[in-house]
Amino acid sequence: MRLIEYIRQPWPWFVAGLLIGLSVPALLIMGNKRLGVSSSLRHICAACFPAGISFFKYDWKRELWNLFFVAGIFIGGMISATLLANPYPIQLNPKLITDLQQYHIGGFSLLEPTGIFSWQALLTLKGLIFTIVGGFLVGFGTRYAGGCTSGHAIMGLSSWQWPSLVATACFMAGGFIMANVFLPFILRL
Amino acid sequence: MGTEAIKKQGIKELNNDFEVRSLDALCINESELKHPWYHNIKYFFVGIFFGIILVKAEVVSWFRIQEMFRLQSFHMYGVIGSAVIVGMMSVWLIKKFNVKTIYGEAIVFHPRQFNKGQVFGGLLFGFGWAITGACPGPLFAQIGAGFSIVIITLVSAIAGTWFYGLIREKLPH
Numbered sequence: 001m002r003l004i005e006y007i008r009q010p011w012p013w014f015v016a017g018l019l020i021g022l023s024v025p026a027l028l029i030m031g032n033k034r035l036g037v038s039s040s041l042r043h044i045c046a047a048c049f050p051a052g053i054s055f056f057k058y059d060w061k062r063e064l065w066n067l068f069f070v071a072g073i074f075i076g077g078m079i080s081a082t083l084l085a086n087p088y089p090i091q092l093n094p095k096l097i098t099d100l101q102q103y104h105i106g107g108f109s110l111l112e113p114t115g116i117f118s119w120q121a122l123l124t125l126k127g128l129i130f131t132i133v134g135g136f137l138v139g140f141g142t143r144y145a146g147g148c149t150s151g152h153a154i155m156g157l158s159s160w161q162w163p164s165l166v167a168t169a170c171f172m173a174g175g176f177i178m179a180n181v182f183l184p185f186i187l188r189l
Numbered sequence: 190m191g192t193e194a195i196k197k198q199g200i201k202e203l204n205n206d207f208e209v210r211s212l213d214a215l216c217i218n219e220s221e222l223k224h225p226w227y228h229n230i231k232y233f234f235v236g237i238f239f240g241i242i243l244v245k246a247e248v249v250s251w252f253r254i255q256e257m258f259r260l261q262s263f264h265m266y267g268v269i270g271s272a273v274i275v276g277m278m279s280v281w282l283i284k285k286f287n288v289k290t291i292y293g294e295a296i297v298f299h300p301r302q303f304n305k306g307q308v309f310g311g312l313l314f315g316f317g318w319a320i321t322g323a324c325p326g327p328l329f330a331q332i333g334a335g336f337s338i339v340i341i342t343l344v345s346a347i348a349g350t351w352f353y354g355l356i357r358e359k360l361p362h
Contacts, residue, residue, distance in 0.1 A: 017270065025276075025282075066218075073243070122338065139348065139352075157277070163302065170307065179259055
C-alpha cells in the first residue's frame, strides 16, 4: 500500500493521542505557550467587540499566537478533508446506528448527521438547538470553566493541575447527562 | 514623572495586563519576551498539524462524541488518555531536565486556583459538547473540512464567551 493511502485511513487512537500529547511540549518549547483553544474565542471578543467589558480589556496581541494556532487548525481541517480524505464511510458502533436511526437524522457517512447540522435544518427547532444553543453553551461553559478539552483535560492534567481534573470530570458528567438524558428528547423534536 | 516612575508605571500595567489575561484562562502566553508578529507563524504550523490529527482521528465527528458519552466506543477515551500520558511525561521531562524554550526562557508551571466555575462552567460545556459534538478545537477543524454550517456554531460560541464576559461579575466563582 502506498504511504498516502495508508495516511488516508482513519488514524488509530494511540497515534492521535501520541501526536496530540506531543503538541504540549512543542508549544512549551517554542515559546512558553500552553496548549489551548477556547481562549481564542476570548481573544476574538477582545480584538473585535470588547464593548468596555473589563474581562476583554487586555493586550490581546500578546496572545496572537493562539489565533495563529486556530487558523492552523482550520487549514489542517481543510488539508485532511481534501488531500488526506478517507474515501470510506466512518465506521460506527452498530448500536449507535440503530439508536440514532429512530430519530431519522441521516447522513451517516459524514462527520456529522446532515439532518440536524445543515443550512436547511438551521431554522428548524432542532437545528437551532444543535448549532446555536449548543455553540453558545460551548463558548460560555469553556470560559466559565477556564478552559476546554485541550486546555483543562490535556494541558491541565499533563501539568498536574487538580482544578483541571475537577473541570474534566464536570465536562464528562455534563456530556453524559446531555447525551443520555436530554438528547433523546431533543432528537425527537 | 521621572524615568524611574514611568518604568514602574509600565511594569504595573504589564502585571495588570497579565492578571486580566490569565483570568479564567489556563492557556495563555506565559512568555515575557516580545517578538515581532511573524514569530507566531510557527504556531500556525503546529495548528495545521493539530487540525490534521483532529480530523484524521475522527475526534471532530459528532458520532464519535456520541459513542463516547454512550460508552459505545473506546476511541475517544484512548485518544484523550494517551494524549494526557504523553503530555504528562513531556512536562515531567521538561521539569526534570530544566528544558528551556528555543529563546532560552525557563519553562515554569504555576498552580491554578480552584473556583466554582470549573464545576458550573464544566457542566455547561459538557452539555454543549454532547449537543454540538465538538469542543472549540474541532469547531475550527470542521469548518476547514467543509462543514460550513459550523460557522454558525462558532459565531454562537464567540457570543457565549462574550456573554460570559458581560455577566462574569454576577456569577458564582
